[in-house]
Amino acid sequence: MRDSKLILPDPKRRRLITGLGALGASAALTGCDSLSRNDRVQDLLGATDRLTRAAQRLVSSRESLAREFGERDIAPTMRANGSTDPSNDDYKRHAANGFADWRLRIDGLVRQPGDFSIDDLKAMPSRTQITRHDCVEGWSCIAKWTGAVLGEVLDRVRPTSAARYVVFHCADNIYGGPVKYYESIDMVEAYHPQTLLAYGLNDDRLPIANGAPLRLRAERQLGYKMAKYVMRIELVDSFASIQGGNGGYWEDRGYEWWAGI
Ligand SMILES: Nc1nc2c(c(=O)[nH]1)N[C@H]1C(S)=C(S)[C@@H](COP(=O)(O)O)O[C@H]1N2
Ligand SMILES: [Mo]
Numbered sequence: 001m002r003d004s005k006l007i008l009p010d011p012k013r014r015r016l017i018t019g020l021g022a023l024g025a026s027a028a029l030t031g032c033d034s035l036s037r038n039d040r041v042q043d044l045l046g047a048t049d050r051l052t053r054a055a056q057r058l059v060s061s062r063e064s065l066a067r068e069f070g071e072r073d074i075a076p077t078m079r080a081n082g083s084t085d086p087s088n089d090d091y092k093r094h095a096a097n098g099f100a101d102w103r104l105r106i107d108g109l110v111r112q113p114g115d116f117s118i119d120d121l122k123a124m125p126s127r128t129q130i131t132r133h134d135c136v137e138g139w140s141c142i143a144k145w146t147g148a149v150l151g152e153v154l155d156r157v158r159p160t161s162a163a164r165y166v167v168f169h170c171a172d173n174i175y176g177g178p179v180k181y182y183e184s185i186d187m188v189e190a191y192h193p194q195t196l197l198a199y200g201l202n203d204d205r206l207p208i209a210n211g212a213p214l215r216l217r218a219e220r221q222l223g224y225k226m227a228k229y230v231m232r233i234e235l236v237d238s239f240a241s242i243q244g245g246n247g248g249y250w251e252d253r254g255y256e257w258w259a260g261i
Contacts, residue, residue, distance in 0.1 A: 031075030032141035062188045066219035069130040069142050078143040078201055080209035081135055083181065086172035086229055094171075099213040104197075108167070108235035111158040118199055118213050124148040124156075129194055134261055135223035145217045146200030151191040154235075159187070163235040166190045167242055168216055168227035174249060183227040184239065184247040184257075185218055194219045197230065222259035224250045 086092070094102045099118060107113035128146040154166070170181040189195060196217040199206050206212045211228025218225050225248070239245050244252030251257045 031077070032079045032139050034139050063192070064220075066131055066194055069132065071130065071144075073142045074130060074144055074202060075141050078133070078210055079139065079141045080207075081137070081223065083170075083172035083174055083228065084209040086208075087176065088171065088173055091171040091229065095208060095212070102213055104214060104230065105232040106153070106157045106235075107232070109160045109163040109237060110154075110235050111160060112156070114157050116153070121148040121153065121197060121199060121214070125152045127194070127196055128200070129196075129217075129219065131194070131217070131219045133223050133226070136255070136259070144202050145196060145198045146203075147196030147198030147214075147217060149193065150195045150197055150216075151193070153197060154190060157235075159235050162237045163187065164237045165235070165239065165247065167234040167236055167239075167247075168230050169232040169234065170227050171229035171231050179243070179249065181227060181229070181249045182243060183216070183225055183249065184236075184242070185216075185221070185225060189218055189221065192218070192220070220260055222261055224248070224255060225259050 103115040103117055104121065105113075105115055125148070126146060127149050128144060130142060130144045132140050132142045134140045150166075165184045165186055167184045168182060170183075172181050173179065174181045185195070194217070198211075198215050198217045199213060201207060201210055206215060211230070214230045215228040216226045216230060236242070239247040243249070246252045247257045248255070
């Protein structure tokens with residue numbers, strides 16, 4: 001991977017942190033915290049700059065759980081970011097009939113590729129968790145997520161031993177452009193117990209703004225890793241054939257692939 005990059009300071013993140021003032025007011029209205037008031041996130045972003053990935057592993061195990069919160073910590077609304085209402089015809093058709101004939105395709109390096117409806121996913125082992133979403137742009141928001149445990153879903157399609165990464169192909173043409181959002185995580189993150197394919201938010205159906213009908217929750221990662229509007233999951237051994245080859249829409253535009261917090 002690109003581990004060597006992680007020991008260099010990342011001026012991009014610093015620029016993002018200094019541009020926070022304007023975000024504070026709108027974040028307060030939604031019950032979300034801006035990063036300027038969130039010392040822990042600020043510390044962590046700084047820490048990621050300084051530590052190598054190997055050193056980070058010594059202080060936070062890949063198996064450790066993300067912090068979970070209580071009902072009273074939940075923000076009145078989960079702030080939405082990036083694409084919030086995909087405008088392409090295929091997605092709009094699915095949305096118009098409540099995603100009744102939408103299917104999640106899972107293929108690539110698996111022995112049993114499959115197509116799953118939301119009801120199929122709801123019948124699989126699930127988890128509900130109240131967690132804090134941290135966006136690299138400088139805000140955090142606590143919400144309650146419900147979904148199928150990704151590891152359990154992957155067991156159904158039986159990944160081959162060659163599978164190293166899980167790639168999420170999304171429905172939305174980001175910023176109305178030609179490219180659809182895509183993201184990826186590794187197998188360790190995919191099989192983490194808090195990694196979900198979420199169909200529920202705050203005891204309700206996942207709204208379109210937050211990724212309906214299905215979005216990834218990978219709670220120990222920054223927000224951009226958590227693909228919304230997931231249409232297809234592909235297991236791969238490398239990103240070489242996926243768009244710019246860096247494993248994600250934002251990664252192909254300079255963000256780090258490793259976004260652990
Ligand atoms: N498909 C898709 N997934 C996406 C994005 C997007 O634009 N399109 N934005 C990412 C970013 S930067 C963040 S912070 C979160 C926002 O999730 P939310 O809208 O539920 O807050 O989704 C991530 N996943
Ligand atoms: Mo984000």
